Amino acid sequence: MYEKCREACCKNLTRIGLWGWRGRGRNRATGGIVAQKVKLSTIAETLGLSTATVSLALRDSPLVATVTRDKIKEQARALGYIYNRRAASLRTSRSGIIGVVVHDIMNPFYGEILKAIEAELDRDKQTFILSNHYDSVEKQRDFIETLLQLGGDGVIMSPAIGTPLEDIQLAEDNGMPAILIARSIEGVDVPIFRGDDAYGISLATNHLIGLGHRCIAMVGGTDQTSTGRDRYQGYVNALRKANIEVDPELRIPGPRTKQGGFEAAVHLLSLPQKPTAVVCWNDLVAIGMMNGIARAGLVPGVDISVTGYDDLEEASIATPALTTVWNGQADVGRSAARALLDKLSGSHEPDGIHLIKPEMRIRQSTGPLRVIA
Amino acid sequence: MYEKCREACCKNLTRIGLWGWRGRGRNRATGGIVAQKVKLSTIAETLGLSTATVSLALRDSPLVATVTRDKIKEQARALGYIYNRRAASLRTSRSGIIGVVVHDIMNPFYGEILKAIEAELDRDKQTFILSNHYDSVEKQRDFIETLLQLGGDGVIMSPAIGTPLEDIQLAEDNGMPAILIARSIEGVDVPIFRGDDAYGISLATNHLIGLGHRCIAMVGGTDQTSTGRDRYQGYVNALRKANIEVDPELRIPGPRTKQGGFEAAVHLLSLPQKPTAVVCWNDLVAIGMMNGIARAGLVPGVDISVTGYDDLEEASIATPALTTVWNGQADVGRSAARALLDKLSGSHEPDGIHLIKPEMRIRQSTGPLRVIA
DNA sequence: AAACAGTTTAAAAGGGATTTAAATTTATGG
């Protein structure tokens, strides 16, 4: 009976308030007249069709006649219909939500990855929820849990330092596939997309060695991430291959920001045996490093050579323009997103590690060895 | 009858596959045995309680005895229960989702605002969905629509250039309150949080005038945003008050990035009448400007003074350290988020414009007038 | 025995899109 009454009301085209403000459609200060929420059935009823037809038409099913579809779409627009994804996900068990969690979205390295992910997901009409974990395992787990609560379809993550396998498993066990980017975790069996760090840093180190440098510092990165270990290993191997002794004094772990690079510069320049070149963890550290060198009255690229890593947009406009290693952020982001979407649509399982080969970008921040006065 | 059967089955504690893999809980390669999805009723049944009690207990209702609550929470943990927000939002008509859309999240100005918003929303266990609109009205509208489809509770936006009132109205009409940050729209009646741009830029301009500069350029910003108009107005007013003629040659609209600032430097230095000081749209433009000046062999802060805007973290480690205008990003973000949450919980309506008073941060990129050789 | 405070529960409500087999309409061929 209640239903009957409701249907009668709904047939009334001028759908105005009355018993209207449940949930949606609140009483604005403008006057209290509120539009009733428009759903599939509203469109169906106003056109004298069934919800089945409307549903099919809006999704461009070939089952529906073209004229009918056009009429339906027009009516949907006219009534201001908004597709209700929650209701749809009741049936489809797909929410269209994909989570992405990285160390810090303000870091341009991740920013460039995220941009690529965004572009890829947009093409599939997926919504993505972004979060920083700031290397807090708890924050990361909270995020995974939130995503599960919302019914997320999948998650792309650059795992926080110390991420336990269980946390990845938590997602997978609840039917939410995970994909890793930028960092690996030992023993995990989900797809991973990242640059070949050991190779990349060896490019930079060899470039400096080729310029005659022998006293080469390495600034930034930590042994707690796979990336950190790989890059340090790449640096050490390159030195060894050139018969250069590895001086622990010249290894400054930690910095990942401009601020950190700046401080490391101050420290390095206070050493009795100053390095003539510095391999930096990333472009941010390198730029901070160059600022620190400049502040001390020396000229980066002339007195001390500096290499970055990532080839951010900023690298080419730094002063001097930064010699760095292109790390394929856009590739990583795009591939990871694509892989997840493919996995979700069941086409294929892109398991294993996918390494992107870095490339050298030589600019003005490196130059031949010169003795500091 | 079906229900009866189901209940009987569910009472069976070892809930293994059988008729289990609907939606969640997929058949992993590990063995094919899959955990049944745990819901409120699972906890209730295994403990011999009702779902009502469990629901209340998990939300710390005082109605439930302490011992019972502890038992329930323990069981929830043991079973790996995950709260289903979509089901919950059926009743509460709150999804816990809040949208945030800005021009570009990679821009540190927005980054700092977002960080503050994130912190505030986190405290209320709200999830936020982030998006860039890159000043595309379409992309922004798509975002609003997506948010409505997901049942978003509210939206915080820094509106794209040319945002029509209807798009804000679209959100509001569907019961999703909007709050604006950083930029205004003419004629809109939702709360706005932003810095006092005209005042802020006048601080910077007056600072330069006080140092003796008379040939002061302004680089960046566009007349298409309220912010752009306000800042330009602040600059013009300050000059006029000091009886300095406004030279249109010295006004370069557009740039918002380091790259843009760099290019503007090249242009300005090619003018017959070079400026002795530059008021920049933001810190990024200012840093690019300084890079450009340095690249031309001049010294920023000595040969040409440069002011930034926003006081990003980066400003203080730039070379030279950047004189800039603190713009209260954290305040804007925090207040906007707070206002939205308050509005959602019905406590009060924070309508109108909320202006944050900027402050001058004087560092080394500005200095007394000097004549260029 | 009545009143009460402290707990627990039954059962209704809350939301709307998707899907399938079946029903209907329209076209085609003989």
Place this chain on the structure above:
DNA sequence: CCATAAATTTAAATCCCTTTTAAACTGTTT
């Protein structure tokens, strides 16, 4: 014009589970 095929449309079942309320229990106190 009928029989069948092809093209459309539809009825109705199905997907999901938490929250909320008034009412029903306990066990104690007066």
